[in-house]
Every structure is written in structure tokens, then in C-alpha cells.
Amino acid sequence: MKLLVFASTPSPRPGQSCAVNLMLEHFGGDRRKRKPGTGGATPDRFGIECYHVNARISRVPENQGQLPGLNLVRLFRCCLEAIWCHFRHGVDVFYYVPAPGRRQALYADWLVLLLCRPFFNKIIFHWHDAGLAKWLETVASIRTRSFTYERMKDADLSIVLSEGRRRDAEKLLPRRLAVVADGTPALSQLARCIVSLEDPASASQPESCGESAPGAGFQTAPAAVTLKLALTILAENPSRKTGLSTLFHELVARSLKLYPEVSWLIFAGPNQAWTVTDPRVEVVRDYPANDHLSRRIFADHFLVPGVARRRGAQALLTVGFVPMSKSLPSVLHVLSLQTLDKRNRLGILRQLYRNSMMRYNWRRADLVVTNSRWTADQVLSLHPGFRDHLMISHEGLQHEIFHPTPAVGETARLKEKLGLEPGYFLWVSNFYPYKQAELLIAAYARLDPELRRQHPLAMAGGNWMNGLENAQAQAEALGVERDIKFLGWIDDAMLAPLYRHAVAFCLASREETFGRCVIEAIACGTPCIVNDIPIMHEVTGDHALIVDFRDSPAVADALEEISRDAELVARLRAGGQAHVQQFTFEKLVTERITAIQQVVARLPVQA
Numbered sequence: 001m002k003l004l005v006f007a008s009t010p011s012p013r014p015g016q017s018c019a020v021n022l023m024l025e026h027f028g029g030d031r032r033k034r035k036p037g038t039g040g041a042t043p044d045r046f047g048i049e050c051y052h053v054n055a056r057i058s059r060v061p062e063n064q065g066q067l068p069g070l071n072l073v074r075l076f077r078c079c080l081e082a083i084w085c086h087f088r089h090g091v092d093v094f095y096y097v098p099a100p101g102r103r104q105a106l107y108a109d110w111l112v113l114l115l116c117r118p119f120f121n122k123i124i125f126h127w128h129d130a131g132l133a134k135w136l137e138t139v140a141s142i143r144t145r146s147f148t149y150e151r152m153k154d155a156d157l158s159i160v161l162s163e164g165r166r167r168d169a170e171k172l173l174p175r176r177l178a179v180v181a182d183g184t185p186a187l188s189q190l191a192r193c194i195v196s197l198e199d200p201a202s203a204s205q206p207e208s209c210g211e212s213a214p215g216a217g218f219q220t221a222p223a224a225v226t227l228k229l230a231l232t233i234l235a236e237n238p239s240r241k242t243g244l245s246t247l248f249h250e251l252v253a254r255s256l257k258l259y260p261e262v263s264w265l266i267f268a269g270p271n272q273a274w275t276v277t278d279p280r281v282e283v284v285r286d287y288p289a290n291d292h293l294s295r296r297i298f299a300d301h302f303l304v305p306g307v308a309r310r311r312g313a314q315a316l317l318t319v320g321f322v323p324m325s326k327s328l329p330s331v332l333h334v335l336s337l338q339t340l341d342k343r344n345r346l347g348i349l350r351q352l353y354r355n356s357m358m359r360y361n362w363r364r365a366d367l368v369v370t371n372s373r374w375t376a377d378q379v380l381s382l383h384p385g386f387r388d389h390l391m392i393s394h395e396g397l398q399h400e401i402f403h404p405t406p407a408v409g410e411t412a413r414l415k416e417k418l419g420l421e422p423g424y425f426l427w428v429s430n431f432y433p434y435k436q437a438e439l440l441i442a443a444y445a446r447l448d449p450e451l452r453r454q455h456p457l458a459m460a461g462g463n464w465m466n467g468l469e470n471a472q473a474q475a476e477a478l479g480v481e482r483d484i485k486f487l488g489w490i491d492d493a494m495l496a497p498l499y500r501h502a503v504a505f506c507l508a509s510r511e512e513t514f515g516r517c518v519i520e521a522i523a524c525g526t527p528c529i530v531n532d533i534p535i536m537h538e539v540t541g542d543h544a545l546i547v548d549f550r551d552s553p554a555v556a557d558a559l560e561e562i563s564r565d566a567e568l569v570a571r572l573r574a575g576g577q578a579h580v581q582q583f584t585f586e587k588l589v590t591e592r593i594t595a596i597q598q599v600v601a602r603l604p605v606q607a
Contacts, residue, residue: 001047001048001049001093001194001195001197002031002048002049002051002089002090002091002092002093003027003048003049003050003051003091003093003095003124003194004051004052004053004082004085004086004091004093004094004095004120005020005023005024005050005051005052005053005095006053006055006078006082006094006095006096006097006112006116007020007052007053007054007055007095007096007097007126008020008054008055008056008097020097020126023190024050024052026191027048027050027191028048028049028050029050029052030050030051030052031049031050031051031089032051032089047191047195048191048194048195051085051089051091053078053081053082053085054078055075055078055112072111075108075111075112076111076115078112079111079112079115079116082094082116082119083115083116083119086119086120087119091120092120092121092122093120093121093122093123093124093194093197094116094117094120094122094123094124095124095126095194096112096113096123096124096125096126097125097126097127097128098125098126098127098132098152098168099132100131100132100135101131101132101133101134101135101136101139102135103140103144106132106140106144106148109148109151109152110147110148110151113151113152114151117151122156122157122197123155123156123157124155124156124157124158124159124194124197125152125155125157125158125159125169125172125174126159127158127159127160127161127166127168127169128161131168132168132171133167133168133170133171133172133590134167134590136148136171136586138587138590138591141581145584145586148172149172152172153172153173154172154173154174154175155169155172155174155175156174156175156176156197157174157175157176157177157178157193157194157197158172158174158176158177158178159177159178159180159190160177160178160179160180161179161180166179170259170260170261171258173257173260178190178193226261226263227259227261227262227263227314227597227600228262228263228264228265228311228312228313228314229262229263229264229265229313229314229315229316229317229596230264230265230266230267230304230308230311230313230315230316230317230328231248231251231252231264231265231266231267231316231317232267232300232304232316232317232318232319233245233248233266233267233268233272233274233289233319234267234268234269234272234287234288234289234290234296234299234300234304235289235290235296235300235318235319235320235321236272236289236290237289237290237291238269238271238272238273238289238290238291239291242430243335243395243516243517244319244335245273246398246516247335247395247396249274249275249276250396250398250585250588250589251585251588251589251592252264252266252276252281253276254585254586254589255589255593256276256278256280256281258586258589258590258593259589259593262280262593263280263281263282264280264281264282265282265284265308265311265312265313266281266282266283266284267284267287267299267300267304267307267308268283268284268285268289269285269287269288269289269290269291269296270285270288270289271289271291272285272289282311284307284311286307287299287300287303287304297353300318300321300323301321301323301324301325302323302324302325304316304323305323305325305326305327305328306325306327308327308328309327309328313328314328314329314600315328315329315330315331315366315596315599315600316328316329316330316331317331317333317596318330318331318332318333319332319333319335320332320333320334320335320336320354320357321357321361321362322357322361322362322364322365324361326364329366329367329599329600329603330364330365330366330367331365331366331367331369331596331599332362332365332367332368332369333369334362334368334369334370334371334375334379334513335371335513335514336513337375337378337511337513358382359382362379362382362383362386363383363385363386365386365389366389366599366603367389367390367391367595367596367599368386368389368390368391369391369393369592369595370390370391370392370393370513371392371393371394371395371513371514372392372394372513372514372535372538372539373392373538374513374534374535374538375392375513375514375535376390376392389599391591391592391595393588393591393592393595394514394539394582394583394587394588395514395516395519395583395588396583396584396585396586396587396588396589397516397519397520397523397580397583397584397585398585399523399581399584401496402496402499402519402520402523402524403496403523403524403525404500404523404524404525404573404577406497406500406501407497410497410500410501411501413494413497414494414497414498414501417491417494418458418485418487418490418494418498419485420456420458420485420498420501422501422502423454423455423501423502423503424455424456424457424458424485424501424502424503425444425455425456425457425458425502425503425504425506425559426457426458426460426498426499426502426504426505426506426521426526427440427457427458427459427460427461427505427506427507427508428460428461428495428498428499428505428517428521429460429461429507429509429517430461430462430463430464430467431461431462431463431464431467431468431470431471432464432467433464433465433467434509434510434511435467435507435508435509436508436509436510436531436549437459437467437470437471437508438470438471438474439508439549439550439552439555440457440506440508440549440555441457441471441474441475441478441480441484442474442478442552443549443552443553443555443556443559444457444480444483444484444556444559445475445478445479445480446552446553446556447556447559447560448560451560451563452480452483453483454563455503455559455563456483456484456485457480457483457484457485458484458485458487458498458502459471459484459485459486459487460487460488460489460490460498461487461488461489462488462489468486468488471486472486495520496520496524499520499521499524499526500524500525500526502521502526503527503562503563504526504527504528504529504559504562504563505517505518505521505526505527505528505529506528506529506530506559507528507529507530507531507536508531508549508555509531509533510531510533510549511533511535512533512535512536512539513535514535514539515530515535515536515539518530518536518539518540518544519539519540519580519583522540522543522544522576522577522579522580523576523577523580525573525576525577527544527545527562527568527569527572527573527576528540528544528545528572528576529544529545529547529555529558529559529562530544530545530546530547531546531547531548531549532546532547532548532549540576540579541575541576541579543572543575543576543579544572544576545558545561545562545572
């Protein structure tokens with residue numbers, strides 16, 4: 001086998017330098033530099049001929065991996081040298097050491113792999129520095145992640161130095177993964193593993209790479225380790241869609257890509273939508289959803305846990321409760337605190353049930369997931385003991401859907417399907433009492449009639465305890481019924497276009513645990529006017545007009561200002577677009593699955 005080793009020696013990172021130097025020494029060194037008759041290891045010792053490109057692009061250690069000026073020229077020359085080795089010496093295997101999670105170093109990886117990878121039949125990654133996977137999912141933008149996955153996924157072999165560092169390799173879905181210890185004893189086994197790339201049949205035979213001394217060798221391992229998680233979405237009413245549907249569909253769908261070791265058991269109602277299909281997703285439809293409330297509660301508390309355990313699940317994810325018949329580690333998602341306010345008119349039985357869950361049932365949770373700092377503070381005020389097993393994981397955003405660039409013919413479809421021209425004020429929510437539709441309508445009615453005709457108020461959302469009828473009656477009583485368009489339910493495909501063509505998105509809610517509709521609107525380039533409550537400062541980063549919706553004149557002034565002040569709109573858009581880049585489902589999935597893995601490792605399934 002002919003192996004092109006693209007790595008720096010000596011290196012500003014001594015550990016990597018030692019590993020690469022040791023490998024080159026025992027594989028015979030750079031074939032081009034070896035003179036006939038010299039001693040030491042021969043190129044044929046392991047059946048590997050090495051060709052080394054010393055990719056140290058800076059003479060200053062702190063600048064290694066930086067790309068400005070001369071460094072970029074040096075890196076480009078190294079790439080040309082590697083490609084020349086391919087054509088001159090017939091080298092087909094590319095051995096590369098990726099960078100850790102640093103932006104400039106990652107750009108260097110992009111350039112190398114973009115130029116070199118197409119010329120080599122096989123690629124091997126040597127993961128010496130840990131941290132790239134976590135950086136990609138928690139810091140990098142979605143474009144950075146996508147481009148990195150495109151350049152670095154599907155390596156023929158990924159090598160890591162310990163079990164603790166395998167996450168970087170696994171995230172990029174290698175075809176094979178090897179855990180290799182530093183030092184001489186493992187090199188012969190490492191060599192056999194590399195050579196086995198030329199024999200596809202041996203890829204599924206770990207023993208072909210040889211045995212190693214305890215603690216000093218390496219072992220091949222599949223990139224997937226089974227972790228089965230159960231998720232019940234029965235708490236959502238199929239006839240009244242909420243944000244839960246998007247949240248859990250994205251959690252499952254993206255975890256399948258990011259975590260090859262994770263499989264799912266989904267409990268959904270017979271008529272409940274579930275669209276994620278995959279060999280690692282099993283859907284159970286034996287129990288009713290929240291359109292049959294009492295039967296759903298009984299199933300969630302007494303039937304689902306046992307079935308999940310018998311089907312091999314290692315933890316159960318729920319929303320708002322811990323099963324009374326608990327037989328698995330329970331991950332409690334807290335996404336609503338409506339029951340704390342009697343003005344929300346949930347009904348006597350609902351109020352009693354949810355209060356009892358919060359006060360007596362939640363304390364049995366093994367992990368509590370909240371979607372904001374504000375929510376976490378409220379939960380800790382009820383249960384201070386949660387502090388050690390409570391996590392804050394902000395909501396995710398589908399950036400591929402919610403962005404400011406309209407599709408071709410989008411305005412025409414908006415007119416055809418919803419009867420709207422661009423330039424309306426927008427409300428998107430079910431008509432729950434705590435959303436305070438009446439405050440927005442009252443403020444809107446204060447606007448000049450001509451301004452209302454130019455900018456009608458579009459209100460999209462479903463009914464709840466006559467909330468929609470009450471809003472319609474108020475509009476009629478205030479004489480603005482012709483200026484307000486009640487759209488009812490809208491198709492998901494029309495939601496982003498609806499945001500994009502609004503003059504402003506308005507949220508009058510007196511309480512939210514997050515308010516994902518706000519970051520969706522901001523991501524679409526739509527300025528927002530939101531109620532002055534703590535969570536809105538956290539979620540918007542103050543890149544919105546924040547006013548007290550109980551002050552109708554102030555809200556009316558905000559509506560008028562945002563419809564006429566182009567400079568204000570541009571400032572809110574620019575700041576908001578940068579701010580919402582931190583909200584990704586990749587980050588959400590990484591945070592939550594990692595925390596659940598720790599819970600499962602600490603609390604094994606009950607017998």
C-alpha cells in the first residue's frame with residue numbers, strides 16, 4: 001500500500017508530532033528521501049510505502065493553522081505536492097490529521113480536503129486533538145457545519161487515541177473507526193488495520209488487525225453503539241398542533257444523523273402525525289393521544305413505561321410528567337408553566353392534574369430539561385433540589401426553512417392561498433388566554449385608519465376555549481373587523497413565507513418558556529414587537545421592540561414606528577440575523593443526547 005501522510009513534523013503540538021514521527025519511522029519514512037543501503041526500518045516492513053508531506057504552514061507555533069498571507073501559499077504548495085505524489089508515485093491513500101475546533105484551522109482543513117480528497121481513493125483521519133464535534137454543534141454556524149460535513153464525512157478509516165476522543169470521529173460518520181494508543185507496541189496492529197483497507201472483506205473482521213497488549217493497542221469498533229430511547233408524544237392533541245410536534249420530530253431526525261448509536265421508540269396516537277421514518281425508529285400506536293385525555297393520562301403513567309422497558313428502551317422522555325409506574329430513567333421536558341397562573345383558565349381538572357404533577361410528581365425525574373434560563377429559575381423555585389440534574393437547552397431553529405430569502409413566486413402563493421399582500425402585521429399562535437390577543441387588537445385599533453388599510457393585521461392560529469370567537473367579537477366591537485384577517489390554521493409550508501412578508505411580527509403573550517415563533521420570525525428577516533417579559537429579553541437578545549402590551553398607546557406607537565422607520569427595521573434585522581444563529585437543532589440535539597447518555601450511564605434500567 002502507498003500512503004500519503006499529510007501532517008506536520010515537527011509540530012507545534014508535541015503529541016501529534018510524536019505520533020506522526022513514530023509512525024513514519026516505523027513505516028520506513030518518506031520513500032522519496034530514503035537512499036539505497038541505509039539502515040533502519042525498510043519501506044516494506046509492514047507492506048506500506050510512506051510519502052510524507054510536511055504540512056507545517058507556519059514557523060510560529062501560535063500561527064499554525066492560520067491562513068492569512070504566506071501561510072495560505074505554503075498550504076497550497078503542500079496540497080500541490082500531495083497531488084503530485086498521487087500522479088508521480090501512484091499514491092491512493094490519504095492520511096490526514098484534522099484540526100480541533102478552531103475556525104481558522106478548520107478553514108485549512110477545508111482547503112486541503114477540497115483540493116486533495118478527489119485525487120485519492122481512500123482517506124484516513126487521525127484524530128489527535130479532541131473538540132471539533134462539540135465546536136461544530138455549539139459554536140459554528142449551520143453553513144460551517146454543512147460545509148464541514150460535506151468535506152469530511154464518510155472517511156474510510158478514522159483513528160482516535162482513546163475512547164474519550166471518539167466523538168469527533170463518530171460525528172462525521174466514518175465507515176470504520178479504530179481506537180489506537182500512542183506508542184510503539186500498537187504500530188504493527190495499526191499497520192495491519194491500514195493495509196486492510198485494500199481488502200474490503202476484512203473491514204468487518206476486527207481480528208484482521210491483530211491483537212494488542214492491554215491498554216497499549218488498538219481495537220476496531222463500529223461507529224454505532226446501541227442506545228435506545230423511548231419518547232412519548234401522546235400529550236399533544238392531534239387536532240391542535242403545537243411546537244411540540246416540530247421539536248420532537250427534529251430531535252429524533254437530527255439525532256439519527258449525529259448519533260449513529262441512538263435508536264428510538266416513539267409512542268404516538270393512532271391519528272397523530274409522525275413523519276420520521278428510519279430503521280432505527282419504531283412507532284407504537286397502541287394508545288390514544290390527548291384528544292382522549294383521561295385514557296391518554298392512564299396510558300402515559302401506567303402502560304407506556306412498561307412497554308418501553310420490555311422493548312429495550314434505556315430511558316423515557318416525557319413532557320410535563322414523570323410516570324407514576326416508573327420503570328426507566330425519566331427525562332422530564334418542562335415546556336409550559338401555564339398552570340401557575342389561574343388566569344389561563346385551563347379548567348379545574350387540568351389545573352388540579354398539572355399542579356399535582358409539578359409539586360409532587362416532578363421530583364422523581366432523573367433529568368429535567370428546560371428551554372431557557374427563565375424557565376429553569378421558575379422550576380428551581382419549586383424544586384431547589386433539581387439544581388444538580390437540571391439543564392438549560394434553548395430551542396432549535398430550522399434555518400433551512402426560516403431564512404430571509406423568498407422563493408420564486410412566493411408572494412403570488414401568499415395572495416392565492418391566504419389572500420394577503422406583503423406589508424401586514426402578523427400574529428401566529430393558538431388563541432390561548434395567556435397569548436393576550438385582546439391587547440394586540442386594542443392597540444392596533446388605535447392606529448390611523450389609513451395606516452390600518454396599508455398594513456392589515458393577519459392573525460393565524462387555532463381556537464381554544466372560545467378565544468378565537470372572543471377576538472373576532474372584539475375586532476367587530478372596535479370597528480376594525482375589516483382590517484383584521486383571521487386565517488385559522490395554516491399549512492406548515494406557508495409559515496416561513498407568512499413571516500417573510502410581514503412588516504412586523506407581534507407577540508403580546510404575558511408568559512412564555514421560550515417563544516420559538518419569535519426566533520423564527522427574526523430568522524426570516526421580520527422585525528418583532530414583543531411583550532416586556534423577562535423571557536423575551538433572553539430570547540431576542542433585545543433585537544426587537546420590547547413594550548408593555550398593557551399600555552395600548554405605547555404599543556400603537558411601536559406599530560407605527562416600525563412601519564415607517566426603515567433605519568430601525570434595518571438595525572433590528574441585522575442584529576437579529578446574527579443573534580439567531582446560536583439557535584440550532586444540532587446544538588439542541590448534542591446538548592440533550594449527551595445529557596441523556598450521562599443519565600443512562602449513571603442510572604441503569606431498573607430490573
